Amino acid sequence: MTKVKLGPGTFVCPKPVFLVGANVDDKPNFITVAWGGIACESPPMVSIAIRHSRHTFKGIKQTGNFSINIPSEDIVVETDYCGIVSGAKVDKVAACRFDVFYGELINAPMIDQCPVNLECKLVHTIDLGSHALLIGRVEEIHVNESCLTNGRPDVTKIKPFIYSAGSSNQYQAFGDFIADAFKAGKVLKNNEKP
Amino acid sequence: MTKVKLGPGTFVCPKPVFLVGANVDDKPNFITVAWGGIACESPPMVSIAIRHSRHTFKGIKQTGNFSINIPSEDIVVETDYCGIVSGAKVDKVAACRFDVFYGELINAPMIDQCPVNLECKLVHTIDLGSHALLIGRVEEIHVNESCLTNGRPDVTKIKPFIYSAGSSNQYQAFGDFIADAFKAGKVLKNNEKP
Numbered sequence: 001m002t003k004v005k006l007g008p009g010t011f012v013c014p015k016p017v018f019l020v021g022a023n024v025d026d027k028p029n030f031i032t033v034a035w036g037g038i039a040c041e042s043p044p045m046v047s048i049a050i051r052h053s054r055h056t057f058k059g060i061k062q063t064g065n066f067s068i069n070i071p072s073e074d075i076v077v078e079t080d081y082c083g084i085v086s087g088a089k090v091d092k093v094a095a096c097r098f099d100v101f102y103g104e105l106i107n108a109p110m111i112d113q114c115p116v117n118l119e120c121k122l123v124h125t126i127d128l129g130s131h132a133l134l135i136g137r138v139e140e141i142h143v144n145e146s147c148l149t150n151g152r153p154d155v156t157k158i159k160p161f162i163y164s165a166g167s168s169n170q171y172q173a174f175g176d177f178i179a180d181a182f183k184a185g186k187v188l189k190n191n192e193k194p
Numbered sequence: 195m196t197k198v199k200l201g202p203g204t205f206v207c208p209k210p211v212f213l214v215g216a217n218v219d220d221k222p223n224f225i226t227v228a229w230g231g232i233a234c235e236s237p238p239m240v241s242i243a244i245r246h247s248r249h250t251f252k253g254i255k256q257t258g259n260f261s262i263n264i265p266s267e268d269i270v271v272e273t274d275y276c277g278i279v280s281g282a283k284v285d286k287v288a289a290c291r292f293d294v295f296y297g298e299l300i301n302a303p304m305i306d307q308c309p310v311n312l313e314c315k316l317v318h319t320i321d322l323g324s325h326a327l328l329i330g331r332v333e334e335i336h337v338n339e340s341c342l343t344n345g346r347p348d349v350t351k352i353k354p355f356i357y358s359a360g361s362s363n364q365y366q367a368f369g370d371f372i373a374d375a376f377k378a379g380k381v382l383k384n385n386e387k388p
Binding site: 001002004006007008009010011013014018034037040041043045046047049073076077079081082083084085090091095096101103112113116117118124128129135137139140143144145146149152153155158161166167168169170171172175176177179180184186187188189191192193 | 196198199202203204205207209212228233235236237238243262272273274275277279297306309310311312318320322335336337338342343346348355358359360361362365366367368370371373374376377379382383385386
């Protein structure tokens, strides 16, 4: 294929859309974060990248705790809003009419309207430059009962979405089934040389 | 909403699907990784979580370099295969008929059949337990010329896919447009209290 060099940059896809929560000066705040993912299986950990100046980061440093809330497409407007305004200036919870709840960690606020909520205890903060990478141990996962199938989270019921950046910056739904994971590749075992 | 506790765990969505490459004992190898994402904007960095025992990890430790290759749905079978067999036992490049190329980093192998390729220099290795979190500085991004629109990567041409785990483990395409990022939320500015 003819390849073009774009220079050093941050393009990968898909990117998730998390609403990261923290109490800042004892008040719940949420920021939209597309840079993050799972970091470890045992113990379960997640990572998120966040700019040093962010109001939510101030709260995470104050409390040592944060939450990851996975929005459904029903609240895509609220999710986008939390990424374009600062909690230092406006009350995002009020503007979005979020119902906030708490779990094991008494100061990691979670959003009832998000079908999946992870409570996380901050275990590492790595200053990488413009952003800090925060690594949190997942203390509990809360899921809407209505979003489970056979006791497991079902993306067709959660209706999460992707942040898709590049030639256009948009949120996209999950699309068509392509293949079964851990199965589709077995056919290539026939190609293995003895 | 009625919430159910799942206990500590690693569920988030969406998860990406990367083919992470490294030269192991001078031979290119690739592993499928769904746990990772962007870690910093400036300098541009990515993170991937990888089990200590993985053959590819051995190569990353040997060379200090790795690649992230973003597969299109055209090679979903090959992508799945690289996640279910070990490069210590089989030649994945041969079985998948990958065309391997190199860029700035002389020992970070990349897959020509993947429309997007990131060359990464390892800058941090954080042992978190079952997995190490590897942070790499992106030295160059290569994109198929045919996958650009106005000089930027276009996901409708790249045809990347999601790893969707939970009640079923499958790969899914990107789906319908939901909203414009950094725009849709502006309507909620009307809700802000003075």
